[in-house]
Amino acid sequence: MPDGSLTSFMAARAEEIVSACTACGACVEACPVVPHAGISGAEPGAVAGGVLQVLWDGGRLEGPAAAWVHQCNGCGACIPACPEGVNPRNMVMLAASKSAETHSDTPQLFRKMARAIRLMAAMQLAPADLARLLQPPKPRSVPVVFYVGCNAVRTPHLLFNAMYVLDAIEVDYEVLGGPAACCGIIHTKWEGEADAGGRVTDGTLKRFGDFQPERVLSWCPSCQLHIGETVEGYGEAAFAFEHVTGYLVEHEERLRGLYTTEVPMRVLLHAHEGMADLGENVARLLGDVPGLDIAGIAWESGYTCGGSGQDRSPGLKAERRKATYAMAEEKEVDALVSLYHGCHAQLSAGAETQGPPVVNFTDFLVRALGGEPRADLLAGWRMAGDWQALTDRSMPSLERNGVSVDSEWLAALLPDMLASREFAGGLDELARPR
Ligand code: SF4
Numbered sequence: 028m029p030d031g032s033l034t035s036f037m038a039a040r041a042e043e044i045v046s047a048c049t050a051c052g053a054c055v056e057a058c059p060v061v062p063h064a065g066i067s068g069a070e071p072g073a074v075a076g077g078v079l080q081v082l083w084d085g086g087r088l089e090g091p092a093a094a095w096v097h098q099c100n101g102c103g104a105c106i107p108a109c110p111e112g113v114n115p116r117n118m119v120m121l122a123a124s125k126s127a128e129t130h131s132d133t134p135q136l137f138r139k140m141a142r143a144i145r146l147m148a149a150m151q152l153a154p155a156d157l158a159r160l161l162q163p164p165k166p167r168s169v170p171v172v173f174y175v176g177c178n179a180v181r182t183p184h185l186l187f188n189a190m191y192v193l194d195a196i197e198v199d200y201e202v203l204g205g206p207a208a209c210c211g212i213i214h215t216k217w218e219g220e221a222d223a224g225g226r227v228t229d230g231t232l233k234r235f236g237d238f239q240p241e242r243v244l245s246w247c248p249s250c251q252l253h254i255g256e257t258v259e260g261y262g263e264a265a266f267a268f269e270h271v272t273g274y275l276v277e278h279e280e281r282l283r284g285l286y287t288t289e290v291p292m293r294v295l296l297h298a299h300e301g302m303a304d305l306g307e308n309v310a311r312l313l314g315d316v317p318g319l320d321i322a323g324i325a326w327e328s329g330y331t332c333g334g335s336g337q338d339r340s341p342g343l344k345a346e347r348r349k350a351t352y353a354m355a356e357e358k359e360v361d362a363l364v365s366l367y368h369g370c371h372a373q374l375s376a377g378a379e380t381q382g383p384p385v386v387n388f389t390d391f392l393v394r395a396l397g398g399e400p401r402a403d404l405l406a407g408w409r410m411a412g413d414w415q416a417l418t419d420r421s422m423p424s425l426e427r428n429g430v431s432v433d434s435e436w437l438a439a440l441l442p443d444m445l446a447s448r449e450f451a452g453g454l455d456e457l458a459r460p461r
């Protein structure tokens with residue numbers, strides 16, 4: 028009997044999928060991670076059947092079905108393949124959540140992630156900026172809420188650049204984000220705590236509603252996938268939930284009229300097939316930047332970089348990343364353009380040893396508007412490589428933000444925090460009380 032909880036919503040969604048799916052295996056055949064997950068020899072219908080079994084009666088995923096779900100990077104290639112109109116990506120996400128109820132590889136992920144985010148943001152931001160990203164403002168009626176999610180707060184310069192652009196087109200908006208306004212994906216999919224995840228999602232949807240917005244513009248692709256697809260339809264919402272890049276495309280003409288400055292560079296855009304429309308939005312926005320020469324789009328698999336996206340299938344990722352760097356070299360570009368925070372952090376780390384410098388798309392928009400993009404402190408930190416010196420330099424910023432930590436403790440954790448290792452089961456130290 029539905030009781031309005033996320034658990035019951037997901038159970039009803041799973042039941043619909045189990046009734047519609049014929050276990051034909053077409054989604055498995057279309058899936059690019061299958062050869063990399065060591066399950067090419069498995070019968071596709073049986074792999075899909077293993078997933079259905081978990082949706083039907085719970086329990087832990089096993090065998091080829093477990094390998095498939097574990098490596099699913101959210102690329103969406105399976106969606107058009109289904110002859111029954113089922114969304115197999117949704118089926119796999121629901122099975123991952125269901126299976127995590129009996130066993131999670133990343134228990135306490137939310138706690139670790141929230142602490143890492145707060146520490147990293149406090150190292151980089153002045154108190155007023157930190158409060159803008161992490162503390163919900165007093166509710167007022169606004170047409171737009173800019174929802175920055177949790178993990179993007181680690182790379183705050185991207186978010187402030189995006190706000191510079193929203194300010195330029197005179198949007199009346201408020202900002203919501205940080206772990207206190209999580210979309211719920213961590214509890215639901217990673218920790219297998221659907222009830223807790225439902226409460227988190229409910230709380231965040233209510234927070235949006237407090238501002239009576241017409242539109243909530245999200246930044247984070249994981250929030251977009253979770254709220255916009257996996258649990259789409261859960262909770263009452265009187266507003267549209269969409270990605271900020273689509274909103275900027277709608278205001279393209281206005282933006283074009285505001286551009287004052289040439290940005291004479293040749294660039295390659297990095298985008299993901301799992302949310303191709305967002306990559307296309309960014310390509311369009313960059314196409315308007317005066318002087319900018321876009322040599323092409325390097326499409327990679329998954330819906331984002333990072334632990335919830337392309338990293339889940341390391342073999343496929345290595346192949347696609349190699350192709351991206353080869354394309355950058357062949358086209359002789361000055362920079363690789365990142366889209367999301369997860370991509371930016373990972374590509375910037377890679378740029379230390381290979382590939383061109385990495386610049387986020389928001390930098391180009393700010394520059395074209397005649398502004399100065401926010402500095403990418405993380406990239407500079409990685410280049411410095413001396414974690415203790417870096418931590419010592421950050422202590423005054425931490426103190427200004429009221430964060431008291433031992434600098435040696437922080438220096439030891441910093442490499443893993445920068446690489447978001449909690450998504451691979453690491454950073455246990457952040458789960459311990461201090
Ligand atoms: S979303 Fe992509 S990786 Fe996941 S099952 Fe579908 S095709 Fe495979």
Ligand code: SF4
Nearest residue numbers: 048049051052054109
């Ligand atoms: S989700 Fe669709 S494509 Fe996949 S096994 Fe079921 S019916 Fe076939």
